[in-house]
Amino acid sequence: MRTTTFANRHIGIGEKDLAVMLEKIGVESLDELVNKTIPANIRLKEKLKLEPAMTEREFSEHIAWLASKNKIYKSYIGAGWYDTVTPAVIQRNVFENPVWYTSYTPYQAEISQGRLEALLNFQTVVCDLTAMPLSNCSLLDEATAAAEAATMMFGLRSRAQQKANANTLFVDEEIFPQVLAVIRTRAVPQGINVKIGSYKTAAFTPDIFGCIIQYPNNSGSVEDYRAFTEQAHAAGCKVAVGADILSLALLTPPGEWGADIVYGSTQRLGIPMFYGGPSAAYFATRDEYKRNMPGRIIGLSKDKYGHICYRMALQTREQHIKRERATSNICTAQALLATMAGFYAVYHGAEGIREIAGKIHANASWLATQLAGLGYAIKNETFFDTLRIGLPEQVTVQKLRTIALSKNINLRYFGNGDIGVSIDETTTLADSNLLVTVFGIAAEKSTHDAAEIPDSASIPEGLRRQSSFLTHDIFKKYHTETEMMRYIKRLERKDISLAHSMISLGSCTMKLNAAAEMLPLSNAAWMNIHPLVPEDQAEGYQILIKNLSAQLETITGFAGVTLQPNSGAAGEYTGLRIIRSYLESIGEGHRHLVLIPASAHGTNPASAVQAGYEPLTCACDEHGNVDIEDLKAKAEANKENLAALMITYPSTHGIFEEDIAEICRIIHRCGAQVYMDGANMNAQVGLTNPATIGADLCHLNLHKTFASPHGGGGPGVGPVCVSEHLLPFLPGHVSFGNEQNEVSAAPYGSAGILPITYAYICMMGEEGLRHATEAAILNANYLAACLKDTYGIVYRGSKGFVGHEMILECRKIHEESGISENDISKRLMDFGYHAPTLSFPVHGTLMIEPTESESLAELDRFVNAMLTIWDEIEEIKNGDASKEDNVLLNAPHPEYEVVGNKWQHMYSREKAAYPTEDVRENKFWINVARIDNTLGDRKLLPTRYGSFD
Numbered sequence: 001m002r003t004t005t006f007a008n009r010h011i012g013i014g015e016k017d018l019a020v021m022l023e024k025i026g027v028e029s030l031d032e033l034v035n036k037t038i039p040a041n042i043r044l045k046e047k048l049k050l051e052p053a054m055t056e057r058e059f060s061e062h063i064a065w066l067a068s069k070n071k072i073y074k075s076y077i078g079a080g081w082y083d084t085v086t087p088a089v090i091q092r093n094v095f096e097n098p099v100w101y102t103s104y105t106p107y108q109a110e111i112s113q114g115r116l117e118a119l120l121n122f123q124t125v126v127c128d129l130t131a132m133p134l135s136n137c138s139l140l141d142e143a144t145a146a147a148e149a150a151t152m153m154f155g156l157r158s159r160a161q162q163k164a165n166a167n168t169l170f171v172d173e174e175i176f177p178q179v180l181a182v183i184r185t186r187a188v189p190q191g192i193n194v195k196i197g198s199y200k201t202a203a204f205t206p207d208i209f210g211c212i213i214q215y216p217n218n219s220g221s222v223e224d225y226r227a228f229t230e231q232a233h234a235a236g237c238k239v240a241v242g243a244d245i246l247s248l249a250l251l252t253p254p255g256e257w258g259a260d261i262v263y264g265s266t267q268r269l270g271i272p273m274f275y276g277g278p279s280a281a282y283f284a285t286r287d288e289y290k291r292n293m294p295g296r297i298i299g300l301s302k303d304k305y306g307h308i309c310y311r312m313a314l315q316t317r318e319q320h321i322k323r324e325r326a327t328s329n330i331c332t333a334q335a336l337l338a339t340m341a342g343f344y345a346v347y348h349g350a351e352g353i354r355e356i357a358g359k360i361h362a363n364a365s366w367l368a369t370q371l372a373g374l375g376y377a378i379k380n381e382t383f384f385d386t387l388r389i390g391l392p393e394q395v396t397v398q399k400l401r402t403i404a405l406s407k408n409i410n411l412r413y414f415g416n417g418d419i420g421v422s423i424d425e426t427t428t429l430a431d432s433n434l435l436v437t438v439f440g441i442a443a444e445k446s447t448h449d450a451a452e453i454p455d456s457a458s459i460p461e462g463l464r465r466q467s468s469f470l471t472h473d474i475f476k477k478y479h480t481e482t483e484m485m486r487y488i489k490r491l492e493r494k495d496i497s498l499a500h501s502m503i504s505l506g507s508c509t510m511k512l513n514a515a516a517e518m519l520p521l522s523n524a525a526w527m528n529i530h531p532l533v534p535e536d537q538a539e540g541y542q543i544l545i546k547n548l549s550a551q552l553e554t555i556t557g558f559a560g561v562t563l564q565p566n567s568g569a570a571g572e573y574t575g576l577r578i579i580r581s582y583l584e585s586i587g588e589g590h591r592h593l594v595l596i597p598a599s600a601h602g603t604n605p606a607s608a609v610q611a612g613y614e615p616l617t618c619a620c621d622e623h624g625n626v627d628i629e630d631l632k633a634k635a636e637a638n639k640e641n642l643a644a645l646m647i648t649y650p651s652t653h654g655i656f657e658e659d660i661a662e663i664c665r666i667i668h669r670c671g672a673q674v675y676m677d678g679a680n681m682n683a684q685v686g687l688t689n690p691a692t693i694g695a696d697l698c699h700l701n702l703h704k705t706f707a708s709p710h711g712g713g714g715p716g717v718g719p720v721c722v723s724e725h726l727l728p729f730l731p732g733h734v735s736f737g738n739e740q741n742e743v744s745a746a747p748y749g750s751a752g753i754l755p756i757t758y759a760y761i762c763m764m765g766e767e768g769l770r771h772a773t774e775a776a777i778l779n780a781n782y783l784a785a786c787l788k789d790t791y792g793i794v795y796r797g798s799k800g801f802v803g804h805e806m807i808l809e810c811r812k813i814h815e816e817s818g819i820s821e822n823d824i825s826k827r828l829m830d831f832g833y834h835a836p837t838l839s840f841p842v843h844g845t846l847m848i849e850p851t852e853s854e855s856l857a858e859l860d861r862f863v864n865a866m867l868t869i870w871d872e873i874e875e876i877k878n879g880d881a882s883k884e885d886n887v888l889l890n891a892p893h894p895e896y897e898v899v900g901n902k903w904q905h906m907y908s909r910e911k912a913a914y915p916t917e918d919v920r921e922n923k924f925w926i927n928v929a930r931i932d933n934t935l936g937d938r939k940l941l942p943t944r945y946g947s948f949d
């Protein structure tokens with residue numbers, strides 16, 4: 001299996017391990033295992049045609065060459081993206097730290113206390129600055145957050161509005177163009193009519209259920225929306241506000257003038273632009289709407305001994321649990337970037353944030369005065385950071401653009417000939433003087449450099465913020481680098497990540513995010529580029545995007561790809577929107593049903609509903625395969641109305657189904673499309689692919705199969721690859737003059753993530769990618785062989801083998817001992833392991849995926865932990881341990897309990913804390929006992945100011 005240097009380091013299994021593992025599995029060779037796992041009729045006949053694998057050094061030189069092709073100009077384009085300063089203490093200790101970027105979504109709160117606290121900080125920042133009582137812990141980007149606001153307001157219609165079919169969303173004409181485009185994409189399949197107009201002349205007719213406005217708006221103007229909001233509420237309409245989070249340090253926050261929802265981006269809180277992303281969107285609303293709000297909410301609860309702790313609240317809102325009843329299909333949020341934004345606010349505190357915002361505004365105010373003196377018309381009298389400028393007669397747009405570009409400056413150019421200038425945190429005195437010089441040269445007037453920018457403000461008294469914010473002690477303590485570093489490290493020690501041990505989550509593919517893949521992201525040439533710069537300034541990005549797209553097309557077998565979706569769930573939605581557009585183009589737009597097997601990925605039903613489709617569930621047989629007779633019957637009975645099949649392959653049951661090609665043919669005979677969920681693509685790469693299997697399109701999870709990190713719940717990227725007949729319907733972007741199916745604020749979504757996947761593919765090469773897939777299948781079957789005689793494996797393929805993941809049977813354990821799959825998961829924490837996927841897709845089970853990155857030694861440690869837990873269960877069954885007081889029911893055991901003066905259990909401290917010698921050598925100390933989830937849901941406390949008193 002040893003091929004290239006990088007592949008050797010990525011794949012955890014060496015040649016000497018292979019014989020041991022194959023013997024345990026019961027096969028003679030790796031080829032035999034693969035042949036018995038993947039059906040022969042869907043195997044690739046030829047190797048993938050990819051470039052030869054690069055060494056780490058070769059890739060380092062290649063990516064540096066690409067970076068040199070990007071030109072770093074000063075961009076004053078704004079429109080939702082702004083240059084900012086990432087504090088070095090945050091960049092080095094969070095962004096570049098694998099403990100933070102390789103952790104998983106905090107479903108298991110006891111070993112996620114650090115990132116949960118960091119995300120609670122983020123929510124507190126959002127609530128404070130917006131003056132709203134409730135925030136989630138991030139969404140994907142500003143545009144998708146706006147679309148979520150539209151959907152949420154539609155779902156909150158009164159009974160009278162529903163009865164009257166009130167389906168019109170009023171959107172002010174001064175909203176950011178890319179935000180409007182994404183709202184339109186989302187609105188159409190939901191049956192929402194989008195009405196564009198000026199809020200100043202809006203008439204609240206009975207068909208309007210909600211309104212969206214921008215603050216400050218697209219022209220930079222700070223409008224007084226008080227009267228408008230009152231009129232909307234009087235008409236029974238909700239009001240959502242897209243607000244610049246930094247401006248709210250100076251402007252009256254929307255929560256103080258009646259907003260129902262406030263959303264936006266936190267990119268300018270210390271997050272680089274990354275050519276459009278990733279950065280964390282925020283979403284805040286009223287407390288009474290908490291069960292309707294999309295995304296995740298971090299709240300407080302108590303552990304079993306009464307200690308205050310953090311947890312992800314209202315987890316049953318998650319779309320893979322609620323399926324078609326979910327409020328949203330948002331799964332991957334932007335936890336890593338939200339964490340960074342929260343730390344930015346902690347580091348600067350209220351005074352620092354106010355000072356940064358004040359400096360930006362003072363700079364803009366001074367610039368407005370200087371430009372007015374040169375004969376330019378400032379069209380927005382009230383502003384925070386952005387000026388919309390009318391040109392004098394002697395100045396043409398082309399003349400000004402040429403001069404600006406000659407000084408390495410990007411301005412914004414409105415369609416009517418106006419110019420936009422957005423000041424940001426990085427704008428210096430020298431920058432401001434140069435801007436005035438550029439405008440002076442264009443106007444053919446002399447200018448003089450200022451010695452300083454006066455501390456002035458032009459915001460009217462009635463629009464100025466009077467209330468305080470960030471008053472909690474956490475925002476007052478850590479303003480030196482030493483203290484901030486220690487705070488970050490203190491939180492870091494409370495989290496399990498891939499830096500500690502294997503994370504065996506099924507369907508989540510927690511594989512190595514290699515350092516060589518991550519290093520380029522710290523290069524300013526990838527970090528500091530605005531997504532709307534001229535393409536010749538982003539040549540490095542453009543080449544990378546072209547190359548990566550070609551690689552993904554080769555791997556999937558498809559003809560084209562969009563990189564725009566910025567999560568896997570967004571990829572699902574995008575794929576269905578593409579199908580919808582295609583069907584409409586051939587006169588089949590009436591098709592409204594999506595067939596979804598019970599073994600499909602959990603987000604599929606929610607995505608179908610978001611795309612305007614009705615899910616139709618197809619059963620599975622007793623072996624976990626799609627019940628092909630049920631599928632055929634439902635497909636043919638609904639053939640006139642069937643739009644698509646959404647299928648995950650291999651399925652979430654962990655098996656490669658023999659009939660997959662026939663399943664695709666059945667769907668095609670009904671005139672429908674086959675959408676393949678790419679969640680389990682890590683078991684396909686190099687051995688088969690969706691096009692060969694018979695699908696029409698698929699999405700890919702770059703944060704799973706292609707090595708970009710999970711980041712504690714995001715970032716993610718979900719490219720969609722399509723067959724040739726679907727190419728005309730790929731997402732466009734308003735900046736390209738084509739907003740068809742636009743699903744993301746930026747033209748290429750979270751482009752800053754793309755160098756990671758590009759690195760992975762370039763350094764693995766065809767042989768490395770194929771061996772990675774084989775190793776993933778090998779590792780899963782090795783674990784299955786080790787655990788089959790104790791726990792048992794729920795589903796196997798037709799020849800007795802699992803795919804790259806498996807489901808452990810725990811239901812009988814509960815019947816015989818009272819121990820649940822949840823107890824097993826909590827006990828694993830005492831061994832220093834994150835729990836497997838809990839009760840999904842089959843209730844009462846654990847789903848495990850070891851990935852190809854893990855070594856045999858780590859697999860054996862995990863097996864030893866699971867078998868030790870099995871022995872502890874046997875002790876309970878045999879009466880050798882108490883059914884009421886045992887290590888499983890009381891797990892996990894926090895450090896404060898183990899070292900405390902009182903020990904009241906019937907088993908020893910050693911048994912609780914050091915169940916094996918491996919644990920003694922590498923103990924991960926948990927700082928809270930089992931958490932009371934119900935308490936946290938009953939009394940949701942989503943900010944730093946919450947108290948159970």
